[in-house]
Amino acid sequence: MVRRACGTCTACCTVMGVPDLGKDYYERCEHEGRSRCIIYESRPDGCRNFSCQWLVGAMEEWDRPDKIGVVFDITSGGDLGRIPIALEVEKGASDRGRGRRAVRFVAKNSPVLVVSPDGTRRLEGGPPDASTTLIGNAPGADMSVEREIPSD
Numbered sequence: 001m002v003r004r005a006c007g008t009c010t011a012c013c014t015v016m017g018v019p020d021l022g023k024d025y026y027e028r029c030e031h032e033g034r035s036r037c038i039i040y041e042s043r044p045d046g047c048r049n050f051s052c053q054w055l056v057g058a059m060e061e062w063d064r065p066d067k068i069g070v071v072f073d074i075t076s077g078g079d080l081g082r083i084p085i086a087l088e089v090e091k092g093a094s095d096r097g098r099g100r101r102a103v104r105f106v107a108k109n110s111p112v113l114v115v116s117p118d119g120t121r122r123l124e125g126g127p128p129d130a131s132t133t134l135i136g137n138a139p140g141a142d143m144s145v146e147r148e149i150p151s152d
């Protein structure tokens with residue numbers, strides 16, 4: 001499997017929840033500097049152990065999360081099992097340009113839960129009748145999400 005480097009990306013530092021820091025999803029981390037973590041050497045295990053799907057080889061090299069505006073992870077999708085989750089860094093990033101292309105690419109093989117910073121969420125791809133109740137602590141937990149048929 002390809003193992004990439006984060007480089008100057010810090011997209012997950014804003015998007016992901018980090019319980020060690022008491023940081024919720026979509027709360028910008030107080031340790032996030034300009035294109036880097038300012039406590040990198042002593043960052044908590046939750047940060048040290050997190051790898052987004054791009055970092056472990058999914059999608060193309062140029063689809064780095066800060067460049068496409070979407071962070072891909074895996075979440076619990078209730079009846080659907082473990083499914084990809086696409087967290088927009090900025091609202092609408094999954095609907096345009098490279099973010100849109102990446103979501104469509106992943107949705108060819110699996111339902112994808114798409115989450116926006118304002119809390120809206122939709123399910124793309126998968127079986128035509130797919131709907132699920134999501135569990136776990138990811139955004140969308142305990143909420144029913146119906147499959148959305150993309151317009152493009």
Ligand code: SF4
Pocket residue numbers: 005006009010011012013050051052053054055064065066071
């Ligand atoms: S979003 Fe992925 S590539 Fe970007 S900093 Fe986080 S783990 Fe690294």
Ligand code: SF4
Pocket residue numbers: 012013014018029030031032033036037038039040043044047
């Ligand atoms: S502590 Fe560092 S690595 Fe962890 S979320 Fe904050 S800025 Fe990112």
